[in-house]
Amino acid sequence: MLRPKIIQKYNVPVPRYTSYPTANNFGTYTNDEYLKAVEQSNSAQSNQLSFYFHIPFCRHLCHYCGCNSFAMGSPETVDEYVKALHKEIDIMLPLINKGRKISQIHYGGGSPTAISVKYIRELNEHLLSAFDTIDHPEIAIECHPGYLTREDWTMLAESGFTRFSIGIQDFNRQVLKTVNRRASLINEEEIFDILRGKGARINLDFIYGLPVQTIQSFADTINHAIQLRPDRMVTFSYAHVPWVNKRQMILEKAGLPDRDEKMGMFDRASSMLKEAGYRSVGMDHFVLPDDELNKALECHQLHRNFQGYCPRRITAQVYAFGISGISQLETAYAQNTKDIKQYIESMSRGKLCISKGYTLDRQQQITREVIESMMCNYRIDWRALAERLHITVDEAKSATAYNEVKLREMADDSLITFDNNMIEMTDTGTPFVRNVAASLDRMMDDSKLRFSKPI
Incomplete structure (x- = not known):
């Protein structure tokens, strides 16, 4: 120690x-610069395709969030946004060599599951009808369990996803109330039955360092999670960056755990997970021994992109759709505008909407x-x-x-x-x-x- x-x-x-x-180094970047990088990406050593969808909407804003999230828009705004995503796909498809294969699709947010599952299924179908996939691609979605019914989970499980990351954050209701997050609408055992019935893998995500949390209370949460036996568990250290998201200042008033208490939460959780048979991967992941991430780590073949950790077999250049989405190519990064209206209007004219980026020497x-x-x-x-x-x-x-x-x-x-x-x-x-x-x-x-x- x-x-x-x-x-x-x-x-x-x-x-x-x-x-x-890092993304805070990005500067002014144009559509033309991005298009040049996309053209170059077709001849890069890594030729597999990874696609990212940013769904910015949340039905309820959590105080701790540092993501590019917005309160749920009107049904018309959501519909216009999804149509814009399809238009962005149509702009990009002719620019990417058709012989390349999809290895990864990922939905992040916001809360991707804030929108209708019907929209999500259609977006998957749009991409999967345009390209072949590698054997056993990873098609993943981040899920907020606070609003999803049994019917919603069933529809998601039938929409082609191979992995679900469920944002539990904490099982303690008092912690969730303090950070303004809803608990799961249906019990987690039922969710696991639905998803595993379709052969999907399950991640549970937690955050430590939040107000009201203690070493013991977080240990209780981890113990509950161990009983569920997900394939992966992620223990994110709460990043207090109120200069990025002023909403986090609310948590200062509620009182944040000190450094020693926060370190104690991680140490206790880490020990419990290892005793339960999970292997430590990266900064914050714990996975079962037969998980691909553990096998990749044992061979020193673990990789990471904006979607998270992945084995090298699904390593790919990332093409992002939606506001604030960051494309991660061999020679460049390019980030879309964070303005929803600007994004929708630009896509309606058939134009990309790059706002920032970086060319790597x-x-x-x-x-x-x-x-x-x-x-x-x-x-x-x-x-x-x-x-x-x-x-x-x-x-x-x-x-x-x-x-x-x-x-x-x-x-x-x-x-x-x-x-x-x-x-x-x-x-x-x-x-x-x-x-x-x-x-x-x-x-x-x-x-x-x-x-x-x-x-």
Whole structure:
């Protein structure tokens, strides 16, 4: 276990590295620049297709949320938005080589299940009728259980999804009331029966560090989850970023747990899940031994994109649809406008609506691979990475902010072990994998951007 002084030393704001460079580095970017990147993407080494739909609507806004979410619009607005999604698909389809295959479709939000399941099914059909899929693609959706009836779950289970991420957040009703979130409309056992009856995999998502939570109360929630035996559980550290979402200031008034209490929640939950047979993957995932993520981690083949962790077999470039959606291509990122009216109006004219983005130079493309390897697999094998990128080890290291003095300090603090060919997280150091990744990031030098803390 890390000493309190070490925890205090490293519990400083650093990027989450769900992408590299991080989204807060994005700047002005045009439709034409995105179209050029899409054309280049057809000849990239990774030629599988991943599609993301952003459904921004929520029937009820939670105080903790840092996502691009909006209160549920009128039925007319929702209908117009879904039509705009279909139009964006139609704009993009001629630009993507037809020989490429879909490996992944993901719905995020907001609450994707805030809209009619009929709309969701039609969007799936639009893409799946245009491209073939790889064997066993992952078609996933984030679900808010607070509004879904048995009939809704049944329709979703029959709409082609292979994975459901259910946003429980906490089973404690007092915690949910404090953060303004609705509890599940029907009991979770019934939901599991419906989804597993169709062969789907199930994730349960939780957040620790919320008001009213204690080490014991969160342990009670995790114990309940263990009894349900989902395929994966995710324990997200609450990211308090009121400068992004002012609604979070409400939680300051309710009182947030201190650092030690929050760390205690994670430690207790982690121990319970491991005792129950779950394996730790990445920063916050716990999966059953036969899960693809665990198998990928054992082979050091774990990957991550904006959709989350995935095995390399479904690794793909991401093409995003909807407001604030971020496309994640080999040479660039491109983000759609966050304005719903602007998005709908632009799509009605047959035009894309890119607002921000970033073009990566070769050095940054190499650094992205380095940081992704550390964040996903808790290690960097410089020789293997250099061979995959067709460069030398020295070229790989020089593209980053590799600094042996910094690495030695983290090794002395028991976060990592390292030598000339390998950097590897220790078991106790994994909560601070973001700090190790940041030490390799040239863009962190003199950065004025604001980030959340690891704990």
